[in-house]
Amino acid sequence: MKLDKIDLEILKFIQGDIPLSSKPFYKLADSLNTTEEDIINRIKKSQAKGIIRRFGAVLRHQKAGYNTNAMVAWLVGENNPDEIGEIMAQHPNISHCYLREVPPQFAYNLFTMIHAKSKLELEEIISDLSLTSKISNFTILRSVKELKKTSMKYL
Amino acid sequence: MDKLDRQILDILQENYPLEINPYALIAGELGITEAEVLKRIGQLKDDGIIRRIGAIIDARSMGFYSTLCATTVSEDRIEEVAKIINQRPEVTHNYIREHELNIWFTLTASSHETVLDIIRDLEKAAKIEVFAMPAQKTYKIRVALEMGDSK
Numbered sequence: 001m002k003l004d005k006i007d008l009e010i011l012k013f014i015q016g017d018i019p020l021s022s023k024p025f026y027k028l029a030d031s032l033n034t035t036e037e038d039i040i041n042r043i044k045k046s047q048a049k050g051i052i053r054r055f056g057a058v059l060r061h062q063k064a065g066y067n068t069n070a071m072v073a074w075l076v077g078e079n080n081p082d083e084i085g086e087i088m089a090q091h092p093n094i095s096h097c098y099l100r101e102v103p104p105q106f107a108y109n110l111f112t113m114i115h116a117k118s119k120l121e122l123e124e125i126i127s128d129l130s131l132t133s134k135i136s137n138f139t140i141l142r143s144v145k146e147l148k149k150t151s152m153k154y155l
Numbered sequence: 156m157d158k159l160d161r162q163i164l165d166i167l168q169e170n171y172p173l174e175i176n177p178y179a180l181i182a183g184e185l186g187i188t189e190a191e192v193l194k195r196i197g198q199l200k201d202d203g204i205i206r207r208i209g210a211i212i213d214a215r216s217m218g219f220y221s222t223l224c225a226t227t228v229s230e231d232r233i234e235e236v237a238k239i240i241n242q243r244p245e246v247t248h249n250y251i252r253e254h255e256l257n258i259w260f261t262l263t264a265s266s267h268e269t270v271l272d273i274i275r276d277l278e279k280a281a282k283i284e285v286f287a288m289p290a291q292k293t294y295k296i297r298v299a300l301e302m303g304d305s306k
Contacts, residue, residue: 011210011212014209014210015209015210015212016207016209017206017207017208017209018208018209020193020196020197020200020208021193022176022178022179022189022193023175023176024177024208025175026175036175037175040173040174040175043173043210044173046210049216050213050216051212051213051216051217052210052211052212052213053211053212053213053296054168054210054211055171055173055209055210055211056167056168056169056170056171056208057164057167057168057171057205057206057207057208058205058206058207058208058209058211059164059168059204059205059206060203060204060205060206063202063203063204064156064164064204064302065156065302071250071252071259081292082292082294085292085294086294088294088295089294089295092301094295095295095296095297096295096296096297097293097294097295098223098290098291098292098293098294099290099291099292099294100223100288100289100290100291101287101288101289101291102286102288103286103287103288105256105286106225106256106286106288111223111288139254140253141252141253141254141259142252142253143250143251143252144250144251144252144253144257145250145251146249146250147237147240147241147249147250147251147258147260148237148240148241148246148247148248148249148260149247149248149249150247150248151206151207151211151247152212152214152219152245152247152263153244154212154214154217154219
């Protein structure tokens with residue numbers, strides 16, 4: 001993974017909000033003394049390397065109709081966390097799924113972020129997941145209030 | 156938000172055309188003009204539905220370390236503590252949640268040490284005990300959510 005100066009400048013530019021215009025990479029290409037094709041190829045390369053996970057729109061889920069969100073943490077044993085993790089990951093309403101190291105104060109180690117369009121839908125998704133994963137020990141951490149949500153600036 | 160808006164959102168999330176003129180290509184796909192696509196995206200941004208358009212960078216491949224953190228704060232101190240936590244640019248998400256551990260936030264920084272330092276600073280400044288819950292395994296990170304209609 002070798003990034004040169006131009007790659008870093010591009011990442012700096014696209015980690016934020018790119019301009020909404022017919023040719024969004026035109027000005028960047030101009031300021032870096034290169035072509036739009038070069039910019040796009042470099043972005044694609046960074047994507048292939050896994051530095052960029054996705055390129056596109058980031059939504060505010062709540063305003064996009066997914067207004068009932070919860071973090072649900074499941075108690076998964078040592079034996080088969082991967083199997084359970086994969087079951088959870090397949091669900092379209094789950095955006096994030098991680099196995100975490102947890103302190104004794106918090107017993108649940110498999111974390112899922114679930115986005116639903118209603119309280120009822122959320123409950124259905126959770127009971128469905130519990131059934132298919134056969135995990136009955138979980139806790140629902142409903143979000144009461146968003147205090148901060150930003151995108152990390154890496155450069 | 157109508158059907159066309161939802162189709163645009165799906166394309167922008169999952170199939171953003173990385174080309175010189177992405178919006179003309181989206182317009183072609185949907186059978187509308189580029190001006191119409193740009194106008195609708197502008198509106199979706201103004202309405203706060205689109206937070207931004209750009210790259211989602213993988214923290215780990217950039218050498219960054221991140222962790223979920225939780226703490227318990229009494230009702231009357233939430234505002235004060237939230238302010239202290241949110242001040243840190245390394246805190247990207249912060250939520251009040253229904254649980255005894257009622258404040259949950261994520262920390263991302265250039266190294267594990269830096270993250271531990273920030274946690275220590277926060278504990279001192281806010282007089283709280285922070286529990287870090289770093290990921291051992293990632294099964295899914297997919298921020299895109301289907302808006303329906305286009306499939």
